[in-house]
Structure formats: structure tokens, C-alpha cells
Amino acid sequence: MRRQHSTIPWSLTWLALCFLSLRPYGPFQRLVDLCTVPLRVVAELASPLTLLEGSRVAAAERSLAERAEIAAEENVRLLADLGRSALPKEPALAEGRRAVHAEVLGHKDWDHLIVRLRDPRGVDAGMPVAFGDAYVGRIERLLGDSTGQDLALVELATAAGFFVGAAVQAEPGTEPVLMTVGGVVAGKRRHGQRHADVLGLAVHYPSDRTLARGLARVHEHFREEEPWARLSEGLRLGEVRREGDQVLIVPELDYKDGLTQVVVLAPPDAELGSAVPFDTVLYDSSWVRARPLSVGDPSPERDTRKLRVGRRHGVLAGAAVTSIGGHLVGRVLRAGLVTSDVALLGDPGLSLIVVARFDGVAAPQVLGRMLALGRDERTEELCFRWIVRAALPPSLVARGGTLHARLYSGSGDAGLPAGFSFGQAQLPLDVRPGDEVDVRVRVDVEPDAIQTLFVRTLGAPKEERGGDA
Amino acid sequence: MSWSLLVVWSAWLFALQGLLASGQAGQELTAWTPDLGICLLLALDPRLERSDALLAVCIVAGARAAFSSDPAVAVLVGYAALVVSTRRLRRGFEIDHALPRALFAAVFGALLTTYWSLARSVALAASGITVAQETVSSGRVGRAAVATALCAAVLGPLLVRLPGMSPLRRRSS
Numbered sequence: 001m002r003r004q005h006s007t008i009p010w011s012l013t014w015l016a017l018c019f020l021s022l023r024p025y026g027p028f029q030r031l032v033d034l035c036t037v038p039l040r041v042v043a044e045l046a047s048p049l050t051l052l053e054g055s056r057v058a059a060a061e062r063s064l065a066e067r068a069e070i071a072a073e074e075n076v077r078l079l080a081d082l083g084r085s086a087l088p089k090e091p092a093l094a095e096g097r098r099a100v101h102a103e104v105l106g107h108k109d110w111d112h113l114i115v116r117l118r119d120p121r122g123v124d125a126g127m128p129v130a131f132g133d134a135y136v137g138r139i140e141r142l143l144g145d146s147t148g149q150d151l152a153l154v155e156l157a158t159a160a161g162f163f164v165g166a167a168v169q170a171e172p173g174t175e176p177v178l179m180t181v182g183g184v185v186a187g188k189r190r191h192g193q194r195h196a197d198v199l200g201l202a203v204h205y206p207s208d209r210t211l212a213r214g215l216a217r218v219h220e221h222f223r224e225e226e227p228w229a230r231l232s233e234g235l236r237l238g239e240v241r242r243e244g245d246q247v248l249i250v251p252e253l254d255y256k257d258g259l260t261q262v263v264v265l266a267p268p269d270a271e272l273g274s275a276v277p278f279d280t281v282l283y284d285s286s287w288v289r290a291r292p293l294s295v296g297d298p299s300p301e302r303d304t305r306k307l308r309v310g311r312r313h314g315v316l317a318g319a320a321v322t323s324i325g326g327h328l329v330g331r332v333l334r335a336g337l338v339t340s341d342v343a344l345l346g347d348p349g350l351s352l353i354v355v356a357r358f359d360g361v362a363a364p365q366v367l368g369r370m371l372a373l374g375r376d377e378r379t380e381e382l383c384f385r386w387i388v389r390a391a392l393p394p395s396l397v398a399r400g401g402t403l404h405a406r407l408y409s410g411s412g413d414a415g416l417p418a419g420f421s422f423g424q425a426q427l428p429l430d431v432r433p434g435d436e437v438d439v440r441v442r443v444d445v446e447p448d449a450i451q452t453l454f455v456r457t458l459g460a461p462k463e464e465r466g467g468d469a
Numbered sequence: 470m471s472w473s474l475l476v477v478w479s480a481w482l483f484a485l486q487g488l489l490a491s492g493q494a495g496q497e498l499t500a501w502t503p504d505l506g507i508c509l510l511l512a513l514d515p516r517l518e519r520s521d522a523l524l525a526v527c528i529v530a531g532a533r534a535a536f537s538s539d540p541a542v543a544v545l546v547g548y549a550a551l552v553v554s555t556r557r558l559r560r561g562f563e564i565d566h567a568l569p570r571a572l573f574a575a576v577f578g579a580l581l582t583t584y585w586s587l588a589r590s591v592a593l594a595a596s597g598i599t600v601a602q603e604t605v606s607s608g609r610v611g612r613a614a615v616a617t618a619l620c621a622a623v624l625g626p627l628l629v630r631l632p633g634m635s636p637l638r639r640r641s642s
Contacts, residue, residue, distance in 0.1 A: 014546060014549055014550070014553075017542050017545065017546045017549075018546045020542055021540050021542040021543035021546050021588050022543075022587070022588055022591045023591070024540070024592065024595075032540075032541055032542055035541075036531075036534060036535075036541050039531055039532075039534055039535035039541075040535070042476060042479075042480050042531060042532055042535040043480065043484075043535040043536060045476070045477055045480040045481070046480045046481050046483070046484030046536075049481075049484045049485070049488060052488075053493065293535075293536075294484060294487050294535075294536045295484065295487050295488045295491060295493060296487035296488055296489075296490050296491025296492075296493065296536075297487055297490060297491070297536065297537055297538055298483050298486040298487050298490055298502075298504075298505075298506075298533055298536055298537050299490060299537060299538075299539060299582070299585060300489075300490040300499050300500060300502040300609070300613065301582075301586065301609060302490075302537075302538055302539075302589075303491070304537075304538040306535070306536060306538075333538055334538070341538040343538070347538075349589070349593045349598050351598055371598060377499075377500065380496060448491060448492070448493050
């Protein structure tokens with residue numbers, strides 16, 4: 001009988017812990033975080049092991065430091081080019097509008113973006129948001145600058161309650177077909193899997209129900225009632241397609257993961273001047289320097305490191321981790337109080353929005369989201385899965401085959417700024433929305449070869465890049 | 470004192486395991502990384518009282534969690550299951566010889582690798598990511614199990630003879 005009494009509580013505790021390890025529960029997780037704080041001391045006990053690679057690390061870091069200026073220039077150039085890509089190209093769309101750059105910081109939910117405005121002056125709720133010539137949505141409200149940034153909430157055209165007037169010129173010389181566009185049409189694609197069940201933007205009340213093709217552009221029907229309607233006039237929504245008896249619009253954008261910089265279209269104002277792209281964040285004060293506590297994760301299928309910085313230093317989950325010279329090496333997976341776990345680029349499940357600069361192509365291309373699958377056991381290259389939600393521009397698709405590209409981080413995930421180079425790859429060009437393409441990436445920096453890392457802080461800036469933790 | 474030294478040795482064992490697993494000691498060794506926590510617990514457990522075994526599990530799991538990104542609770546649950554199962558089995562079978570210990574280590578090496586991968590996959594799935602489970606192949610699990618079995622058979626007796634561990638060894642004798 002005594003044994004029964006002593007076994008049951010232990011078994012129940014074990015089962016409860018087993019359940020909680022698979023279904024993390026916030027308050028319990030915070031308690032575990034607190035209880036595991038002393039483990040930093042345990043990890044420090046074996047830290048002399050990190051000195052084993054001292055000379056190799058010093059040589060690799062010296063080489064990175066020598067190339068740091070080139071990498072920084074590359075970062076600045078990419079941000080400027082991304083800013084240029086976000087501006088409307090068609091002369092008719094650029095005229096009579098002032099473009100205000102906005103960096104996508106993340107998604108509030110599937111249908112709302114949080115953006116940081118480069119210059120909030122003259123920007124108001126209801127103004128249209130565009131990426132190049134494509135229509136993105138409207139400013140829902142300005143969020144103020146409580147964090148020292150001018151933030152705004154953008155409602156995307158994919159939102160169920162969003163409606164924008166549109167017109168399609170099916171044939172030259174014919175009457176345009178008028179319609180309302182907003183929300184999405186969901187369903188299985190004929191190819192592709194899992195990640196792309198959205199077929200396109202939903203079309204409501206088309207004036208011609210036989211419509212089957214043509215380019216849909218924004219054309220607000222009640223312009224006098226919408227104060228900023230004329231600013232969105234003519235922006236592209238996408239190609240009309242018929243799926244059975246349903247008409248939909250295939251957008252030119254990946255609304256979920258393909259937006260890293262956008263522009264708000266405001267009325268022209270001579271005093272406010274023209275659009276200015278974002279500065280690099282490489283030299284701002286929201287970085288903290290850290291050295292790894294460990295040489296590797298005990299699980300061979302993982303590629304992570306423990307760092308000596310945590311929430312106390314302003315580090316939060318998702319933050320970018322870079323090497324000397326601003327090469328992205330990973331993201332913070334979990335931020336504890338005084339330590340954090342960093343998922344390096346080879347850690348399966350690491351996810352980031354990627355921008356590619358194809359050889360011989362001036363404009364950078366936002367590819368969308370890539371997921372790390374781990375390291376190839378034979379070639380040692382990193383494998384990534386590219387989730388394609390929007391086709392590449394026709395000029396690239398026409399080339400066919402593959403093309404070499406340098407890969408950079410894109411913004412759109414909290415804590416991960418755009419423009420940090422991380423590797424290069426041969427990318428296929430004839431991809432279609434719904435495809436999932438496995439890509440092999442040759443990384444710029446092997447994390448094993450470096451010990452000086454910089455972590456992006458999301459909270460109040462603590463110290464300049466170069467400060468030690 | 471001996472418990473403090475168990476903390477130190479566990480930390481060093483997991484740091485070495487991390488070195489092997491990260492490929493810095495040779496890429497070909499990565500897939501053959503043994504779970505030294507299993508080896509250490511299997512070697513220590515027969516020599517410990519029940520309450521001491523619980524403390525040993527907490528220390529070894531804590532040391533692993535200090536280096537690993539796997540959830541600390543999952544690590545604790547895994548090692549606790551190992552020790553409880555060993556104690557149950559020991560009532561009916563002799564499992565402290567090299568061969569049965571190796572067999573037991575292999576089984577738990579495979580089980581724990583799969584369980585920790587599952588915990589990771591569940592966490593990723595919660596954020597809409599469904600790729601991690603593809604990366605833990607049966608080949609990898611098998612090699613980790615074999616490496617753990619070999620280590621448990623060969624290194625097990627040596628691990629309990631590490632400096633400072635003799636008081637733990639003598640507790641139950």
C-alpha cells in the first residue's frame with residue numbers, strides 16, 4: 001500500500017510534465033525559464049572548451065573585419081534598391097502622388113501589416129499602400145510613436161471585410177468591366193501543397209459575369225466619398241482568372257511573406273519633398289554583442305548555440321543574430337532572462353523572409369519565406385525550402401533554368417531587419433505560386449568559425465554595436 | 470561534494486557531446502554522436518538510492534538543458550523515464566552487465582531522440598511550420614542509438630570512476 005501512495009503522485013507529475021513538454025503553457029514556461037536561470041553557471045563550467053578553436057576563430061573574424069566595410073556598403077545598396085523597387089514605376093502611377101517609404105515590421109494577423117513609416121508627416125488613415133505598381137491595401141490607423149518609431153497598421157486587400165473598386169479592360173476599345181475586389185478565394189491548387197491554399201483575391205459583383213481574363217486595376221466607384229480614393233487609382237491588383245464558375249484575381253504579390261518595403265501614397269506636398277529610403281540599421285544602437293556559451297547543441301540534428309544575453313539585455317525571440325560585418329547567422333529561438341538559444345541557419349525549422357539579388361539583374365527580388373531543413377549530410381550545404389506564393393517577374397521566368405543569386409534577409413518578421421547577407425544559391429526561375437522548392441545555400445559565414453556575435457534588441461536600446469555583454 | 474562534481478562532469482560531457490554533434494571534431498562523427506546523459510545515468514543508477522537517483526536525473530537533465538535548445542521539461546521527462554524504467558526492469562532482469570546495458574541504452578537513445586524531435590516538431594507546428602520532422606530520419610536515429618549503446622557498454626564503467634564520484638558509488642554498498 002505504501003508503495004502505491006508514493007508512486008501515483010510521481011507518475012501523475014511525470015505525465016503532467018510530459019504533456020507540458022508537448023503543449024507549452026505560458027505561466028508554466030515562465031516558471032521553467034526562471035528555474036533554469038542558474039543553468040548559465042553550469043554552461044560556464046565547460047566554457048573553456050570554446051577556447052579550443054581560438055586561433056581558427058581569430059583568423060576568421062579578422063578576415064570578416066577586413067571585409068566589413070564592403071558588406072556594409074552592400075547592405076546600404078540593397079536597402080536603397082529595395083526602396084526603389086517599392087516605388088510605382090508606371091509614370092501615370094507616380095504622378096500626383098507623394099510616396100512615403102514604410103518598412104514591414106510584421107503581421108498583426110493574416111490580413112494586417114505593422115509598418116514603420118520613414119516620415120509620418122502628411123500620412124493619414126485611409127491612404128493607399130502600394131508595392132511598385134501593385135496595390136497592397138490601406139492604412140487602417142496610425143499607431144503613434146510610443147516605441148520611438150512611427151508605426152501604422154495596414155489592412156491588406158486579402159481581409160474579408162476589405163473592399164476596393166476595380167476595373168478590367170478585357171479587350172482594347174471595349175467598356176471596362178467594373179467589380180469590387182477584397183478578401184480571398186480559398187481552395188486546393190492543381191499543384192503545390194500545404195502552404196498555398198489561397199487561390200487569389202475574391203471578385204464581387206462583376207458587371208460582366210462572363211469575364212475570364214484581363215488585368216484588374218483599382219478604380220474606386222465612389223471617389224467623392226473616399227477622401228484618398230484618387231491616390232489608388234490605376235494601381236494593379238493582378239490578372240483575372242476563371243476557376244470553374246468563379247472569377248478571381250491572381251495577385252502579383254505574396255501578401256503574407258513577400259512584402260518587406262512598401263510605400264504609402266499621399267497627396268503631393270512641396271514642403272515635404274520626395275521619398276527617402278531607409279538607412280541601414282547596421283550602426284544603430286539596438287545591438288548587443290555576445291559570445292556563445294557552448295560549442296554546439298548536444299542533439300546532432302540541431303544547429304543552435306547558447307548566448308550570454310537574454311531578455312535582461314533587451315533580446316527577444318525572433319531577433320536577428322549577425323557576425324562581424326553584418327552577415328546573418330541565425331535568429332533567437334528562445335530568450336531566457338540571462339541566456340538565449342540561437343537557431344543558426346542550419347537549424348531545421350528556422351524561418352526567414354528572403355530577398356535575392358540575381359546575377360545581372362539590378363532590382364532585388366523578394367522571394368518570400370524560406371524554411372531551413374538542416375545540413376546535407378554528404379555535401380555539408382544548407383538545405384532550405386522556398387515556399388513560393390507569387391511568381392517571379394516575367395523577365396526572369398522567360399530565362400528559364402536556374403540563376404545564381406546572393407541571398408539577404410527581408411523584413412516582415414519581428415526583430416529581423418532587411419538587407420543582411422547570408423549566402424548564395426542557384427535558384428530556379430520557372431516557379432509557380434504553390435510550389436515548394438528545395439534550395440541548397442552556400443553560407444557566407446560558418447558559425448563554428450566565429451565567436452563574436454551581435455544580437456538585435458527589440459526593446460529599448462542598451463548599448464552601441466561593439467558593447468560587450 | 471560528489472553531487473557538485475557530478476554537475477561539473479555532466480557539464481563537460483554535454484559540452485563534449487555538443488562538440489561532436491556540431492561537427493567541429495569531424496563531420497563524419499556528427500551522425501554517430503552518443504547520448505552521454507543516458508550512458509552516465511545507466512552507469513550511476515544501480516549504485517544510487519531512489520531519492521538520490523531523482524537528484525541525479527535532475528542534475529544530468531539540467532546539464533543537458535544548459536547546452537541544448539530542446540525544452541528543459543522534455544529533457545527532464547526523458548531522463549526520468551529512463552531511470553524509472555531501468556529500476557522497474559532491474560526487479561526482474563539483470564541489466565547491469567555490458568550487453569543488456571548497451572541494448573537498453575540503444576532503445577532509450579532512439580526513443581529520446583524521437584521524443585525530443587517530436588517536442589520540437591510540435592512547437593514548430595504551433596507556429597505553422599511543418600518541416601522539422603523530415604530532418605530526423607530513421608538512419609540518424611539508428612546511428613545515434615548504436616553510438617549510445619557502444620558508449621554505454623564501453624564508457625559506462627569508466628564514467629562512474631571519474632574523480633570525485635566514488636562517494637556516489639559507495640552510497641548503496
